[in-house]
Amino acid sequence: MSTANKLIELAEKAREKGGVNLYKKNIEMVLSGLLITGNFWSIVDYADLPVPAAAGIVNTLLEEGYAFIDQNQDIRLTQKGYDLIKEYNIHPRKEYRCQACEGRGIPFYLDIELYRAFLQETKNRPKAIQDYDQGSVTPETTVSRVLFIDSRGDLQGKDIVVMGAEDDLTGLAIALSRKANSVTIIDIDKRSIDFDNEIFERLGIKNAKAFVWDLRKPLPEDMLGKFDVFITDPPETIAAFSAFIKRGISLLKDEGAVGYFGLTLRDSSIYRWREFQKILTGEIGVAITDIIQDFNNYITWDYHKETKAYELAPVKKDPEGIWYRSAWYRIEALPGFSRWNGVISDEDLYLDEEGSTT
Amino acid sequence: MSTANKLIELAEKAREKGGVNLYKKNIEMVLSGLLITGNFWSIVDYADLPVPAAAGIVNTLLEEGYAFIDQNQDIRLTQKGYDLIKEYNIHPRKEYRCQACEGRGIPFYLDIELYRAFLQETKNRPKAIQDYDQGSVTPETTVSRVLFIDSRGDLQGKDIVVMGAEDDLTGLAIALSRKANSVTIIDIDKRSIDFDNEIFERLGIKNAKAFVWDLRKPLPEDMLGKFDVFITDPPETIAAFSAFIKRGISLLKDEGAVGYFGLTLRDSSIYRWREFQKILTGEIGVAITDIIQDFNNYITWDYHKETKAYELAPVKKDPEGIWYRSAWYRIEALPGFSRWNGVISDEDLYLDEEGSTT
Numbered sequence: 001m002s003t004a005n006k007l008i009e010l011a012e013k014a015r016e017k018g019g020v021n022l023y024k025k026n027i028e029m030v031l032s033g034l035l036i037t038g039n040f041w042s043i044v045d046y047a048d049l050p051v052p053a054a055a056g057i058v059n060t061l062l063e064e065g066y067a068f069i070d071q072n073q074d075i076r077l078t079q080k081g082y083d084l085i086k087e088y089n090i091h092p093r094k095e096y097r098c099q100a101c102e103g104r105g106i107p108f109y110l111d112i113e114l115y116r117a118f119l120q121e122t123k124n125r126p127k128a129i130q131d132y133d134q135g136s137v138t139p140e141t142t143v144s145r146v147l148f149i150d151s152r153g154d155l156q157g158k159d160i161v162v163m164g165a166e167d168d169l170t171g172l173a174i175a176l177s178r179k180a181n182s183v184t185i186i187d188i189d190k191r192s193i194d195f196d197n198e199i200f201e202r203l204g205i206k207n208a209k210a211f212v213w214d215l216r217k218p219l220p221e222d223m224l225g226k227f228d229v230f231i232t233d234p235p236e237t238i239a240a241f242s243a244f245i246k247r248g249i250s251l252l253k254d255e256g257a258v259g260y261f262g263l264t265l266r267d268s269s270i271y272r273w274r275e276f277q278k279i280l281t282g283e284i285g286v287a288i289t290d291i292i293q294d295f296n297n298y299i300t301w302d303y304h305k306e307t308k309a310y311e312l313a314p315v316k317k318d319p320e321g322i323w324y325r326s327a328w329y330r331i332e333a334l335p336g337f338s339r340w341n342g343v344i345s346d347e348d349l350y351l352d353e354e355g356s357t358t
Numbered sequence: 359m360s361t362a363n364k365l366i367e368l369a370e371k372a373r374e375k376g377g378v379n380l381y382k383k384n385i386e387m388v389l390s391g392l393l394i395t396g397n398f399w400s401i402v403d404y405a406d407l408p409v410p411a412a413a414g415i416v417n418t419l420l421e422e423g424y425a426f427i428d429q430n431q432d433i434r435l436t437q438k439g440y441d442l443i444k445e446y447n448i449h450p451r452k453e454y455r456c457q458a459c460e461g462r463g464i465p466f467y468l469d470i471e472l473y474r475a476f477l478q479e480t481k482n483r484p485k486a487i488q489d490y491d492q493g494s495v496t497p498e499t500t501v502s503r504v505l506f507i508d509s510r511g512d513l514q515g516k517d518i519v520v521m522g523a524e525d526d527l528t529g530l531a532i533a534l535s536r537k538a539n540s541v542t543i544i545d546i547d548k549r550s551i552d553f554d555n556e557i558f559e560r561l562g563i564k565n566a567k568a569f570v571w572d573l574r575k576p577l578p579e580d581m582l583g584k585f586d587v588f589i590t591d592p593p594e595t596i597a598a599f600s601a602f603i604k605r606g607i608s609l610l611k612d613e614g615a616v617g618y619f620g621l622t623l624r625d626s627s628i629y630r631w632r633e634f635q636k637i638l639t640g641e642i643g644v645a646i647t648d649i650i651q652d653f654n655n656y657i658t659w660d661y662h663k664e665t666k667a668y669e670l671a672p673v674k675k676d677p678e679g680i681w682y683r684s685a686w687y688r689i690e691a692l693p694g695f696s697r698w699n700g701v702i703s704d705e706d707l708y709l710d711e712e713g714s715t716t
Contacts, residue, residue: 021693023612023613023614023693024612024613024614025511025613025614025615026614028511029511032511088515089514089515089539090515091514091515091537093511094505094508094509094511094513094514095509096464096465096468096469096505096506096508096509097463097464097509098456098458098459098462098463098464098465099458100456100457100458100459100465101456101458101459101461101463103459103463103464104456104463105455105456105459105461105462105463105650106454106455106456106461107454107456107458110454111454147452147454148454150452150454151452151453151454151455153383153386153387153390153451153452155452156447156449156452157446157447157448157449179449181447254381254382255381255382255383256381256382256383256384257383270645270647270690270692271645271692273645273646273647274639274643274644274645274692277635277638277639277645277646278636278639278640280635281632281635281636281639282636282640285632286632287628287629287631287632287635288631288635288646288649289628289631289649289651290649290650290651291646291647291648291649291650292463292648292649292650293647293648332628334628334629334632335379335381
């Protein structure tokens with residue numbers, strides 16, 4: 001019993017430091033990650049935790065003498081740390097991700113023409129900026145999204161709306177596939193909108209349009225109930241998540257219509273996931289058909305050093321490759337779903353104790 | 359508007375025939391499947407529907423003259439059917455499943471030693487029988503489950519319990535990996551239990567044990583709270599699902615412990631999925647971390663012709679390859695989860711209007 005208590009004690013200390021709920025298993029996962037890497041951002045990735053939580057754990061391990069920072073600014077286990085790992089029978093995190101499809105189950109290169117066209121057209125894409133909480137996914141992620149949607153019967157002949165996060169250029173990729181009946185893209189960032197519209201005009205893509213809209217405001221009435229599919233990347237506070245998804249639902253034509261969105265364990269905890277899931281299945285009344293972890297891989301943003309996440313990091317060293325990932329959700333609207341198109345307040349969008357990368 | 363009504367009308371007619379809730383999108387998916395295959399079981403697979411629902415739709419299409427049965431006992435579209443497809447802009451279902459990992463994101467061959475050992479040891483495995491509602495998954499599925507569990511930090515050094523469905527031999531595969539701290543297998547079928555125990559004894563696997571237990575009965579008190587991971591394949595009526603998962607939860611040590619199980623859209627509708635998800639996140643109080651569609655592929659069982667599904671099929675032709683798949687769920691217990699270890703009545707387990715393959 002004494003062994004269990006040591007990890008629980010660490011979880012309690014880390015909870016105070018990180019300000020986020022934590023349990024024994026989280027400590028295990030960080031220790032498991034430390035057996036593979038010393039880079040803080042890679043540990044966040046392995047441990048599947050919000051940055052403040054991972055920082056709280058690493059800081060606690062440093063303070064309690066289980067770990068130290070070496071001359072390369074890497075986090076290393078001390079002898080005391082290795083003893084702890086032995087005592088608890090903790091093993092290095094195993095990685096079996098499929099090399100072919102990057103673990104998504106759908107390889108982006110199965111539509112190599114689309115992938116090439118997307119890369120070609122997006123060479124000069126606008127850079128992600130902090131003003132709009134942007135962080136672009138890899139081109140492989142964007143193209144995989146299109147193939148995933150197609151594989152579920154949600155692309156061909158469908159009316160699709162992309163609500164925000166067009167820095168990922170998902171709307172553009174859908175339009176380039178030329179399979180949807182129509183593509184409507186709304187985003188607050190004029191740069192993405194202009195970028196898309198220029199391509200649509202140049203390539204003669206007539207069934208796609210993009211326009212600037214602040215998604216905090218209700219959408220134009222004539223859009224409600226007009227779409228088969230919405231795609232979004234909701235903010236991850238409970239109020240804003242709920243409002244974004246409800247706004248998406250309000251755009252759907254009828255039951256059987258679907259929504260896609262990303263959700264992280266980097267800016268939300270598993271506790272909050274449960275709240276989101278209760279809201280989706282209860283209040284909003286949809287069924288969740290898919291949750292694919294690590295589907296969305298993000299390119300580290302240029303403004304990384306200006307984020308709360310960077311500030312919280314116990315070591316100021318750059319990430320090594322991709323560390324920020326999100327899960328890909330698909331939801332299906334069932335009969336009786338209700339429309340909502342109200343105002344989302346700034347308060348709803350504010351950073352809370354779990355969010356840190358915006 | 360007249361176009362939308364035609365599909366809705368078909369959905370209403372099919373709903374009466376199939377006794378299961380249906381909407382427009384379901385009709386679309388069956389028509390989309392008919393553009394690729396004439397085999398009823400493959401259509402069920404493409405359309406992701408309970409068998410009674412798919413049968414209801416196909417029977418409606420036959421009666422209304424949109425489809426006919428050809429001399430090979432395949433279902434074919436009539437000219438009227440093709441006109442409908444054109445009118446609604448319906449396209450053949452697209453398939454982008456990764457060939458390397460069979461769409462699971464984790465290729466079974468990344469532990470080729472385990473795969474070989476599993477095949478070697480299971481050459482003479484007991485055949486699936488109807489008495490216990492069995493239907494075995496492919497060996498690739500079983501091995502992929504082990505790798506998946508390992509990749510989430512839920513295998514190495516963990517105490518694992520497999521509750522029922524050991525005709526899949528998941529418990530055996532976990533034991534063969536030699537990575538868990540302990541493996542406990544309980545199943546009603548003495549054949550699987552004896553099969554496992556013989557192998558454990560022969561190979562000198564000391565940390566695994568299997569014993570016969572009827573999961574309708576409460577588990578022995580000394581098992582409660584002793585495991586890090588439970589794996590099960592719950593019956594898909596609401597009452598039995600809920601009881602099975604709660605029973606699994608009662609075995610878990612603490613928060614952060616996890617459960618894995620399969621859930622189909624063949625014996626449950628998407629409506630019921632939402633109910634399951636509400637029960638999981640609300641009443642049971644866990645978070646859902648993963649839902650991977652089509653993770654579990656089933657070998658068509660020998661007793662297929664004795665099932666309600668076969669009886670419901672509009673055409674009595676054998677399946678072509680795998681048609682029965684289920685999604686793989688992972689859930690995480692959060693603080694405050696409660697234990698339940700009561701009795702599950704036979705009534706709870708009975709077939710209902712959506713189930714048909716047992």
